[in-house]
Amino acid sequence: MMKYYSHxxxxxxxxxDSLMQLSESLANEGQIALSGVVWRLYCSLLQLQQVNVADNGKSLELKTQS
Incomplete structure (x- = not known):
């Protein structure tokens, strides 16, 4: 099975940027647990910036086991 990813x-x-602002806003409001969840989502998505896409710059082929 082939899956394709593009971003x-x-x-x-x-x-x-929006996630960072939301996390900071929640922390300032004292909602530390929820702020932490948003922060972890931010950190997870941040790794997408390091993905090398195919030569055409549009897609990345991901192979998965089925």
Missing amino acids: DEVLLQQSL
Whole structure:
């Protein structure tokens, strides 16, 4: 089974920025546990910036075991 992944770097950065703001806002409001969840999501998605996409810059082929 083949799966394909593609991402828009601008949209990814905007999403990361929003998650960071949300995490900080929640922490300032004293909602530390929820802020931590958002922070972990931010950290997980941050790794997508390191993904090397195919030569055409549009997609990455992911192979999965079925």
